[in-house]
Amino acid sequence: MTAIERSRTVAVVGAGTMGQGIAQVALMAGHRVLVHDVNAGLAADAVGIVRDRVERMAAKGRIERAEAADAVGRIGSAATLADLADAALVIEAVVEDTAVKRALFAALEEVVAPDALLATNTSSLSVTELAGGLAHPGRFLGLHFFNPAPLLPLVEVVSGFATDPAAAESAYRTVLGWGKTPVRCADTPGFIVNRIARPFYAEAFAVYEEQGADPATIDAVLRECGGFRMGPFALTDLIGQDVNEAVTRSVWESFHRSPKFTPSLAQRRLVQSGRLGRKSGHGWFPYGPDAQLPQPHTAAPEEAPEKVTVVGDLGPAAELVDLIEEAGVAVTAAGSGGPYIQLPGEGQLVLADGRTSVEFTDVVYFDLSPDYRGATRIALSASADTSERTLAEAVGLFQRLGKQVSVIGDVPGMIVARTVAMLIDLTADAVARGVATAEDVDTAMKLGVNYPLGPSEWQRRLGRDWAYDLLHHLDERCPGGRYAPSLALFKLGYAEDAADAEEAGDGADGQDGDGA
Template identity: 60%
Template structure:
């Protein structure tokens, strides 16, 4: 977008306006800067100058470059001074009526080919542009906060945005050194739509008292590979901000259960515990006093004390995404035996839902159900990816979380991004599993160099259910042509710092395994929240097929 260099305007001198202005002048653009309060622009110019001074002190910018960048910032006293610019980026208060009034006023001032971009994170671009005479030139440019540091910008096309306008804006974003992803005007756009389960599943696990916030955060970081856990991240973002986005997306999707807000987080906001900015959130951030009767959670995760390793491990069936575990056990010096599953995958398909004995006291289940087996019995489900088990001498049977509630004698273990690199593993024992059997299971993973946390009997554990739901919403967004699979994965890696894009992750795990986890969760929570999207189920093939085809 070469003509944008000749004139760019930023409207709004708050946090986002400052960040966007800094990015633009840093890339060589002359920027006119307007705010309804002129003094706010003057203060904002000084704030940007101070931030650039810190970059000089750190050796990331020369003094000459700093002076030149600040010199490209020109405060505007009147909106009419923006008449000759070719792009206006709006970053004012997040209220639709305020943005609509601003753009209506700008339309009477700027040229017909000037692009009007809103930095909204949650409002409909289509609605903002709805009253314009030329809505085709209006689009969303959603920078992430802090804009100078975060690489992602969502280029959002409203219902009537001209495709040429989208491409011009994408070119500008790329010229700023940012990663541009294109998406349709949908509630939450890409990141705020697809990322909801990262928060929602952890909050639901907390509400079910499966574990403490610190434990869930630790498992998602140290096993799932996420940079921050959802409790610590929302404390950083602000509980009120995160809850408002969640509620906005939920309402925009007509209260779809897949986006239901957390009652626990709502209560946190109502109590004034907003996170770091208030001194208290899920955690205590150093304030001496908080709302009466609401103690902040400890930041120390629950960790199982050291336990002896099992004498040996018997591997039964296909461990699917956890298939590397026997090799890690052998490397750790644990004797590993293999017991071939009775029946092949083709036999499972041929017999369909034939029943087989389940674990003691569990009755019989069909293969189409959970397919649990007891000691001495090898179930047909063990031939399915992820259906295998690890049998320990003391009586524990370990199975990768599959969306069901563990039943005796099983202990479920959670998904890991990389079992070799993971430093923590979560276990969820069935009711009735002895303390000795649980200690033996913990000792197995401790022998592999992992810390172990124990969750309550939570369906799908925490990493498995979170990743499965992220993949589901990503597949749904791609299937509805909100964005391409590549842009969805790029957005979640760059905008949310996920270790994998959700569709890429589903491909590595095996789409069938992801669907199986969701169906197990749907059986436990039959309200539609976990029912897999048809766009995900259509991807399902045996093995680890490419989820992006």
């Protein structure tokens, strides 16, 4: 099925921020656009706001004035739903209430043509449930735009249980023609982004609750070591703690309170106290003209060791070997054992693996980074039993590499590593369940929430067993199911092992005949 022709009308129901943004996107793509709202004044205001935006674009030279004049003449408000009768696509952006949305679409179904598509912009409600009362649910689907819709490229094209594949394909091609980047996904709680993104918040809050580090330090590590655009504490303050916690709780409830999605008690207390973030003047951090944002913990300067021994293959941290040598520290390689960096005082520097320093003699863990060369901060963790000399040498070594160092508590998996492992696990599980392809998940997470890498890209870079092993260690130390690796993650590693064996010509062990 082809995209909706530009000559056809697109209607937007709901004149709030999202409705205005979606209307602007469709308008600039060349459609005639009608905006409807139960409050006629709001619909008229929305049309005026979109027209002003278009005219400002022309004034800034971003579009031709003739194009702006044409666009301004193609948008208008609709006083009643009946005025939307000739719309080829109606996108709803009203309040997130199932009853309200179902009533709206039942009314729309009586108005629009049989070939018109009906779409919801919901971010959290079931597309299947919203279509449940329709006589023709095959033409109903989700088109989840991200705010601000004119600027953010991602659109989740969500197929409900009864959505006709041809309708989903038409919507996909239409959105693609609008200059957006659509991704296909099934109707499951949170769709792609709001499902896969939960660990980004949850693991940071867990480290905080475990007394591993303060919010400013956790945010700094995820930004400056992990490569994420914003830290989860600052981001949830921007989103609104009540909004973010509600989405987390909705996904958790929808998954029958799976421990994988358990909400944070600390965040719940924040919401209960009225500290909702920027909009209330205080969240995890204070805001306002006189507010002083807390600074991350940064270790005092220490002397770097003159030499280290690299034992075994450092795997995801192999880049550090070149950086250490470039910094003037002598490196000796020892092929067997490890992997770790042996410090002169006999202590070991080990990449986070889901275990804790207290389990070993004189071990300092360091966190994961997608780019150790570009990272400006590294997190280290040590136990009370770690010698002062070993910790000082570890701090000094990374400072010699030009990094700021944050020493956090002895939490398994540290900060970036446990977050990335959980993102990989949830992605493997979602892909295995047919929610979306691995490629679409990667696209969604990079465009929708600005992750430095997609979870599947992380998995390929880190190796088939890295996330599984880290989560297995975490699950042993924090039992309850939250960190239990999914069957999909196990199978993913197993399948890659088998593929490597076949490529090497080794064959694969297996059952023959009617093996059980």
